[in-house]
Amino acid sequence: MKNTILLVEDDVKLSALTADFLRINDFEVTIIENGLEAIEFVKKQTPMAVILDIMLPGVDGLTVCRSLRETYNGPILMLTALDDDIDEVVGLETGADDYLTKPIKPRVLLAHLRALLRRIEAIEQPSQPKTPKLLGKNLAIDPKSRTVTVANEMVHLTTAEYNLLWLLAEKSGEVLSREELHRKTFRIEYDGLDRSIDLRISRLRKKLGDDPRVPFIIKTIRGEGYLLAQ
CATH class of the missing domain: 3.40.50.2300 (Response regulator)
Structure with missing residues (x-):
């Protein structure tokens, strides 16, 4: 369809x-x-x-x-x-x-x-590499099949959640601001009030088994944005 x-x-x-x-x-x-x-x-x-x-x-x-x-x-x-x-x-x-x-x-x-x-x-354009991206000891992203595993267990993500995770993975170890994530995700400028990115980060953490109080995969850098740990 x-x-x-x-x-x-x-x-x-x-x-x-x-x-x-x-x-x-x-x-x-x-x-x-x-x-x-x-x-x-x-x-x-x-x-x-x-x-x-x-x-x-x-x-x-x-x-x-x-x-x-x-x-x-x-x-x-x-x-x-x-x-x-x-x-x-x-x-x-x-x-x-x-x-x-x-x-x-x-x-x-x-x-x-x-x-x-x-x-x-x-x-989803094929600009992504064809080999899996390994992050830390537990997280693996395969852009060819658009699959994500944590500790070798498959994690079901929506298209929007996968795309956001890939944006973070492309620059793992670097801080990405809400403004940049919002602009790349929605193709419009961030107005300072929209919570869509924060909500998607929250959903991602829950699915990845990342403790929001002490996250070890997606870290919040206060006043700057988010960072995907290497």
């Missing part, structure tokens, strides 16, 4: 309008109204991206996002009618790559979707 977008939205009229607009712009769209059905769909298929509403009948979008991240590595763009910073933080912590508040104009949604796909494509 190389060019297919999964749209998980229970508002029939809104989903139809959104899907029509995306199809006009050369995307295939599959619409699902139920969270459980969306989870089952992604287990069997691999859409290019998922656009996911938070307010769904039965299983809410946050739960769906968390479940999808167990197996799905592609981008997830979350939508909600709620306008609350806490919801945004929770959405990002469960694995969403972007977050938009409804009502949203179709062209704005399309712009965010394309930007998200470009970010991932740009970082």
Whole structure:
């Protein structure tokens, strides 16, 4: 499903309008109204991206996002009618790559979707070496297969998490500022308030088994940024 977008939205009229607009712009769209059905769909298929509403009948979008991240590595763009910073933080912590508040104009949604796909494509370009990168005694990153192991155990990372880890690995032993990480990840300047990088670092540490109180893999350099230990 190389060019297919999964749209998980229970508002029939809104989903139809959104899907029509995306199809006009050369995307295939599959619409699902139920969270459980969306989870089952992604287990069997691999859409290019998922656009996911938070307010769904039965299983809410946050739960769906968390479940999808167990197996799905592609981008997830979350939508909600709620306008609350806490919801945004929770959405990002469960694995969403972007977050938009409804009502949203179709062209704005399309712009965010394309930007998200470009970010991932740009970082996935074959400029990376083909041999595994070994960091310290436990961490190994294989750019050819885009896999990560810690103490020889495979670690499941989302596309966004892997890309951030690779940015740190490219300059392991050097401090990378939030500004630089944000700019390379999102292709826009850091405004000093966005917590997306911090949240992704937090998720990475948890998956890598890195104690946030005394991290030994990804270190916080106060006032400067983050460093991936060699």
